[in-house]
Amino acid sequence: MNNNIIRPEPSKSNDTLISVNKKTDREEAAAHLIAGNYLLVEDRYSTGMAVLAELKKQVFGGKKKDFFSAYRNKRSEFYHASNRLLVPIKSNRIALKKSPDIGWLEKLYPDIEDFQLTFPQIQGLNSSWQWYLKGIAYPGLKEKIHPFYGTYFPTRYDHLTLFDEWLKKYGGPKTLAIDIGTGCGVLAFQMLNRGFEKVTASDIIPNSVISVEEHAKKIGVSDRLEVCLSDLFGQHHQKADLIVFNPPWLPAQKEIEGLDSAIYYEKDLFERFFSEAAIFLNEGGKLVVLFSNLAESAGAADFHPVKDELNIQKRYRQISLRKRKVKRSSKKTKRRDHRKKECVELWELEPL
Ligand SMILES: C[S@@+](CC[C@H](N)C(=O)[O-])C[C@H]1O[C@@H](n2cnc3c(N)ncnc32)[C@H](O)[C@@H]1O
Known part of the structure; x- marks a missing residue:
């Protein structure tokens, strides 16, 4: 397995660990976490859950509403304190009674069997494992x-529907397509499904490379899909009929780490x-950029990369623009105002 793989880092705390079990006073345990002490759960998974629930109560004080800055400070306090609650892992399994079975502990840590992770890390791994087992229909x-x-x-899925509708109508050559920032590969697989002979994804x-390769193998398209670990076009050298990029949609306010690169x-x-893409397009080749007005409508940016390219840099011509209003995920979810106006956009361009 790739050495650079992203995984939750095992705890390196040298502090003395305070053991907690179902008999431990939860209020005291939560107070220890807030005070900066490290705790190790020693009996059941539910003990850890109960300590976390008590910690939440102590940090947020049961209040539903707070001023934004006060709430942010509390969230940060909760984050740090909860990450001092440790879970023992032995032989790549959680060494606590009635714990969830998380396959990532074996897959991501072939080099170590016995270590400790924090409770929030375990919860993140568990949620990811459930998505992995269940799968997502796109x-x-x-x-x-x-x-x-x-x-x-x-x-x-609004941008995926837009792209698939566009692909259905696309009548150009289908020898090679490039998918930049492939994530779980969804756009690359859509292109293969709509008849592209070959796709290169980066x-x-x-x-992400592991994820896409694994799925390609599973559905028998490995010979039509090349996946590269690279910044944008990397070592790529072949020209394509179509390049698609669904980039991060928000400007970064601080240094980007790990999965932030999907959002910021x-x-x-x-x-x-844009300066590299034109080099990798065949004569008559098309560039599709998926974007959203999210940053603009939230007032987080007045910069729109595609509009900037078309109006200021002027290296491409706009062929078409399709928009789709973002569907509310649930009627019960109250969206903030700017989210109500959210649209996804599909920009079809060609080099001048
Ligand atoms: C919004 S996600 C889109 C993922 C996928 N194409 C989709 O439509 O669901 C953006 C992806 O671009 C990747 N990415 C960000 N910067 C990149 C770069 N400089 N080179 C290659 N990929 C990048 C991120 O890791 C992330 O997987």
């Missing part, structure tokens, strides 16, 4: 995708992408 795909740990996978996250973009990302 528009335009026959088989469900089972995203590998640490891989970005969409939980809303991502900067190693887990660094300032130079689009300049680099």
Whole structure:
């Protein structure tokens, strides 16, 4: 397995650990976490859950509403304190009674069997394992995708529907397509499904490469899909008929780490992408960029990378623009105002 694989780092705390079990006073245990002490759960998974519940009560004080800054501080306090509650792992399994079975403990840690992870790390691994087992059905795909740990996978599908509708109408050559920032590979698999002979997909996250290769093997298309660990086009050299990029949609406010790269973009990302993309397009080749007005409508940015490219840099011509209002995920979910106006966009361009 790839050495650079992203996985929750085992605890390296040298502090003395305080053991907790079902007999431990939970209020005291939560107070220890807040005070900066490390606790190790020693009997059951439910003990850890109960301590976390008590910690939440102590940190948030049972209040539903708070000023934004006060709430942010409490969230940060909860984050740090909860990450001092440790779970023992022995022979790649949680060494506590009535624990969930999390296959990632074996797959991600072939080099170590006995270690400790924090309770929130375990909860994250467990949730990812459930998605992996269950799989996700996406528009335009026959088989469900089972995203590998640490891989970005969409939980809303409006941009995927837009792209699949566009692909259905696409009448150009289908020899080779490139999918930049492939995530779990959904756009690459949509293109293969719509008749592209070959697709090259890239991502900067190693887990993403594993995820896409695993799915390609499972559905028998490995010979038509090449997956590379690379920044944008990397070592790629063949020209394509179509390049698609569903980039991160929000400008980064701080340094980007790990999976943040799926959500936030660094300032130079689009300049680099647009200047390289034209080199990798065949004569008459098309560039499709999926984007959203999320940052603009939330007031987080007045910069729109595609509009900037078309109006200021002027290296491409717009062929078409399709938009689709983002469906509410649930009637019960109250969206903030800007989310109500959210649209996804499909920009079809060609080099000038
Ligand atoms: C919004 S996600 C889209 C994933 C997938 N294509 C989809 O539509 O669901 C953006 C992806 O781009 C990847 N990414 C970000 N910066 C990149 C770069 N410089 N080179 C390659 N991939 C990058 C991220 O890791 C992430 O998987």
